[in-house]
Amino acid sequence: MRLRLLISLGIVFFLLWHAIEQFSLQAEGLAGIFASVWFVFALLVVGGNLSALLHERHKKKNGAVETRTILESRRKGDQTHGRLRA
Template sequence: MKKNRYLLCLLLVAFMLYFAVPRLSIHATGAEGIFSIAWLAFALMVIAGNLTGLLYSPKKHRQRPQFQNKKTKSRSFLRE
């Protein structure tokens, strides 16, 4: 379930980058340039975090059906 969320977030970030990168001006001076660099840095952090979560999440192991080993005593002492 979490892998679907990570994949969805990656797709949304890619979609936002597709529209934002042509409009961002990295070489601009002042607040516009700082905003562009900060926005791209945050987008790269989101990509890195989601890729880390997607690639390094713990794997689910299928449990094999195990036979229940009931230990029975070799000798039973009955009180009569």
């Protein structure tokens, strides 16, 4: 998961680097609105990926168990109980 987040951040920064050359935030009309909205969405992507990286680091630090692991153990428990009852 961490590698995917780092790759996503790298792609976003690469796109931002190219977009700064192409878009002008000072342009008027539709071009300026498009550039502004594009940069806002790009910054949201950066913020979301950074948040996910920090959340993952926090989970590892506190030894939290993933929800998926809990749900899988419950399913296995339900299956064994069903077999014992039958």
